[in-house]
Amino acid sequence: MNLETFNSLPKEQLFTELEKCCGSKKWIQAMIKARPFKDIESIHCISDRIWSSVANEDILEAFEHHPQIGNIESLKQKFASTSHWASSEQKATEKASDEVLFALKKGNEDYLQRFGFIFIVCATGKTAQEML
Template identity: 50%
Template sequence: MSDIKMLYTQFQAKKFLTTFCGSRNWVNSMMKDYPFRNKTSLYRSAKKSFAQLNNKDWLEAFSHHPEIGNMKSLRKKFSSTKHLAGKEQSGVNKASKETLLQLAELNRAYKKKFGFIFIICASGKTAEQMLDSLEKRIKNDYNDELRIAAKEQEKITLMRMSIEKV
């Protein structure tokens, strides 16, 4: 393969990996194992790369997510991942106005307390279930919540990888 074609392929791979997780260090770590032989090697690399992230990396990854329930934010800011995040948050579409207002209010309080948005693997969850998780997790201390949010980020990423044709 020519050097130019290889560079283009690597650029495309980095761009594609960013749709799974927005941490640059995670993507760079993944690229060390590129090209991936199969999905198993992709997942193995993802898990290894997650283990190398620090708090700053996790916060960067979180910044690539729309707030739970904020469909306007999803459409505007996150157009490159809206096909994934929209499916993940589909439980919000059926929520009552009251539940959506509670989600919005608690999202603001959560972000004020922790400095990052509420991260949850929303796939298959109703808005009420997400609200219940948010109500419980807002009581955590910073370190516990960062650890929980990081685990949720891992779940989201691995789920996205399983959906996309890789």
């Protein structure tokens, strides 16, 4: 999508598109209100500023929209239209041994139980073993 299209999309359609990137409704609504953007850099800058101003519950809401590391089936179900984004980020888990995948699954479950939300990591360029 180019900048002109981004700036001119109807609110409902832009909401759907932005929700693919971040599940926080507050962040999405603030991004929609911030339009029009003059360039891509301003989108990034304003996005970061909005994100740094949201409350903890908004962050947790965004986490709820994110698949767990290694849970490719969940990723496919929840993000069918963006699975190529997240699956490429989590590509290393596809080559991991069953032992490592089980450890990731167990670690995810333990983390969720302890903290009340899923473990989030930038998986790009990391092996499954490194994510452990």
